[in-house]
Amino acid sequence: MNSNFIKRKGFSLIELLIASSIFAIIMVIVVSTFSWAAGYNNKLKETRKTAQNGRMIMSEISTQVRLANGSVKYYISSPTTSVMGEVVLLNCTGSLLTSCSPVGTAQPARYNSDTITEAGFDSVSLPNAVLILKKDLDKNNAILYRSVASGTNYNFTKQEATINDFADILATLTSPFSSVAPQILNDPSISARVFFGGYGPTGADLSGLYANKKQQPFVEFYLVSKSANYDTLMPNNRSKFEAKSLVETRYYN
Amino acid sequence: MMIKIKKRTSGFGIIEVLISGVIIIIVLGALVVLARNAINNAQYVQERAQAVNFAQEGMEIVRQIRDTNYIDGVPGTTWKSINESPPTEFSTAANNAYYVSYSASRFKLISAASPPAITIGGKSFYRTVSFSSISGKSILTIPDNPGAGTANGVVVNVTVSWPDTSTTAHKIELKELLANSRFQF
Numbered sequence: 001m002n003s004n005f006i007k008r009k010g011f012s013l014i015e016l017l018i019a020s021s022i023f024a025i026i027m028v029i030v031v032s033t034f035s036w037a038a039g040y041n042n043k044l045k046e047t048r049k050t051a052q053n054g055r056m057i058m059s060e061i062s063t064q065v066r067l068a069n070g071s072v073k074y075y076i077s078s079p080t081t082s083v084m085g086e087v088v089l090l091n092c093t094g095s096l097l098t099s100c101s102p103v104g105t106a107q108p109a110r111y112n113s114d115t116i117t118e119a120g121f122d123s124v125s126l127p128n129a130v131l132i133l134k135k136d137l138d139k140n141n142a143i144l145y146r147s148v149a150s151g152t153n154y155n156f157t158k159q160e161a162t163i164n165d166f167a168d169i170l171a172t173l174t175s176p177f178s179s180v181a182p183q184i185l186n187d188p189s190i191s192a193r194v195f196f197g198g199y200g201p202t203g204a205d206l207s208g209l210y211a212n213k214k215q216q217p218f219v220e221f222y223l224v225s226k227s228a229n230y231d232t233l234m235p236n237n238r239s240k241f242e243a244k245s246l247v248e249t250r251y252y253n
Numbered sequence: 254m255m256i257k258i259k260k261r262t263s264g265f266g267i268i269e270v271l272i273s274g275v276i277i278i279i280v281l282g283a284l285v286v287l288a289r290n291a292i293n294n295a296q297y298v299q300e301r302a303q304a305v306n307f308a309q310e311g312m313e314i315v316r317q318i319r320d321t322n323y324i325d326g327v328p329g330t331t332w333k334s335i336n337e338s339p340p341t342e343f344s345t346a347a348n349n350a351y352y353v354s355y356s357a358s359r360f361k362l363i364s365a366a367s368p369p370a371i372t373i374g375g376k377s378f379y380r381t382v383s384f385s386s387i388s389g390k391s392i393l394t395i396p397d398n399p400g401a402g403t404a405n406g407v408v409v410n411v412t413v414s415w416p417d418t419s420t421t422a423h424k425i426e427l428k429e430l431l432a433n434s435r436f437q438f
Contacts, residue, residue: 018267026274033281040288047295055302062309112355115372215359216320218313241299242374245306248317 039236046227046239053186054225054241057156057194060185061130064143065219065247068132087219087249089127089196090173095148097174100129110197110220116244118224126195130219131173144177145194153191153228157182192225220246297417301425304378304413307371308427311380311411314353314360319431321359332433333407335362343384345407350381378415385410387430406432 011019068087092100111126129146142161147154160183161176186192198219226240227233265273322330322337329340335351343351343362352368354361362382370377385408409431414424 019270022267022270022274026277029278030281033285037284037288040292044291044295047292047299051295051299051302058302058306110355114369117373215325216317216323218317220310240374241302243303243306244310244373246310246313246317248313248320 042237043239046237047241049187050190050225050227050239050241053190053192054223054243057185057192057223057225058221058243058245060158061145061194061219061221062245062247064132064134064145066250068134068249087133087198087217088131089198089219090129090131090146091125091127092129092146092148097177100146100173111195111222116222116242118242121195121222126197126222128193128195130196130221142176147193148182152231154193155182155184155188156186156192156194157184159183186225189228190225191228191230192223194224195222196220197222216248218246218248220244293417297423300376300415300417300423303373303376304415304423304425307378307380308411308413308425311353311382311413312409312427312429315362315382315409315411315431318360318362345384345386347385348383350383352381376415378413380411380413383410383412384408406430 065087088102090100090102111121111124113120129144132143132145134141134143140163142163144159144161145156147156159177159180161180163176196219198217222242222244224240224242227238230238230240318335319332322332322334325337327337327340330337331340331342333342334340335343337359343349344364349364350366350368351362351364354363368379368381370379372378387406387408407430409429411427411429412424413427414422416422
C-alpha cells in the first residue's frame with residue numbers, strides 16, 4: 001500500500017490557546033510568589049536588624065545605669081560643682097557637645113503615661129542624653145550616651161572618658177569628651193534614638209548636697225530603633241522597634 | 254512489504270500539564286506558609302523583647318518603691334508600703350495582683366484584678382505584680398543578715414502578657430527574691 005498522503009500533525013489554535021493560558025496562569029502564580037518572597041526577605045531582615053540593635057542598646061544602658069554609683073540630678077544653679085557619682089540627664093539641641101545642657105527642673109521628670117508613642121516623646125522634649133559617672137577603684141569614668149542627628153536619622157553614640165575629677169564636669173562638659181571620638185552603637189542602616197527620664201530632687205530636696213533625699217533615683221529610657229529613612233520606604237522594606245524600660249540606681253546614700 | 258511507520262508524537266497531555274501545575278502550586282504554597290511562619294516568629298521575638306523590658310521595668314519599680322520607703326522620711330511607711338499616704342502594705346496572699354502607677358511624683362502599686370494596657374508601637378501589654386511569701390526561709394544579706402532564720406524577704410512575680418494577631422495570649426513571667434534590707438543601709 002502506498003500512500004502519498006502525509007498528515008501533518010501540529011497544534012490546533014484551541015490547543016495552543018489552552019496551553020498558553022495554563023502556562024500564563026502558572027507563571028503569574030510563580031512570579032508573584034517570588035516577588036513576594038523577595039519582599040518578605042527584606043522585611044524579615046529589617047525586623048531582625050532593628051530588634052537586635054534595640055535589644056543591644058537597651059541592655060547596654062541598663063547595665064551602665066546599674067553600675068553607676070550615683071543618683072539622678074537635674075540642673076541646679078547652686079551648687080553646680082561636685083556631682084561625683086551621679087547620673088545627669090541632658091538635653092542636646094544640636095550635634096555639638098556645647099549644645100548639651102543639664103535639664104532644668106521646669107522640664108518634665110518622666111513620661112507619665114501608659115500609651116508610649118514616638119510623637120508623644122518628641123513633643124514633651126524629654127532629655128535625649130545621659131551622663132553616667134562611675135568611680136572605679138583607681139580612676140573616674142564618665143560615659144556619655146546621646147542620640148546624634150544625621151540627616152533625618154539618628155545615631156545612638158557612646159563616649160567614654162577617664163577624668164581626674166568629677167568636679168565642674170557640668171561646667172566643662174566638652175573638655176573630657178572633646179578628644180574622644182563618639183562610638184556609634186547602632187548599625188548604620190538603622191536610625192536609633194533614646195529618650196531619658198528619671199527622678200530628680202527639686203526645691204527643698206536640694207538644699208545642701210545630698211540633703212533630704214526623698215526618693216531612690218531611677219533612670220527610665222525609651223528607645224526607637226527603625227530602618228534608616230523610615231518614612232520614605234515602602235512598608236515591606238522597613239521595620240520599627242520600640243521599647244521602654246527603667247532601672248533604679250544601686251547606690252544607696 | 255508493508256512498512257508501518259508508527260510515529261508516536263511524544264509530548265505532554267493536558268492532564269500531565271495540569272498535574273505539574275498543581276504540584277508547583279503546592280510546593281510554592283508550602284514555601285509561602287513557611288515564610289509566613291518566619292515573619293510571625295520575627296514579630297513574636299520583637300514583642301517578647303518589648304515584654305521583657307516592661308517586666309524588667311516592673312521589677313525595678315518594686316525595688317524603687319522598697320528603697321524609697323527607707324529614705325522618704327514619711328512616718329509609717331515600711332519597705333512593704335505600696336502607698337505613702339496612707340501607708341499601706343502589700344499582701345502576699347495568692348491572687349492578689351497589683352499594677353504600677355505613678356502619681357504625685359511617686360511610684361505606687363494599685364490592687365486590681367485586671368491591669369490597664371501599656372501601649373507601645375500600637376501594641377498593648379498588660380503587666381501585673383504579685384508577691385508570695387518565702388515562708389520561713391531566709392535570704393542571706395550583707396552585712397548584717399537581719400532577720401536570719403525568719404522570712405526576711407518576699408518573692409516578687411512580674412507577669413507581662415499580650416495578645417498576638419491571632420488573639421492567642423503570650424505571657425512571660427519574671428521572679429525575683431527581694432530582701433527586707435539592703436546593702437549600706
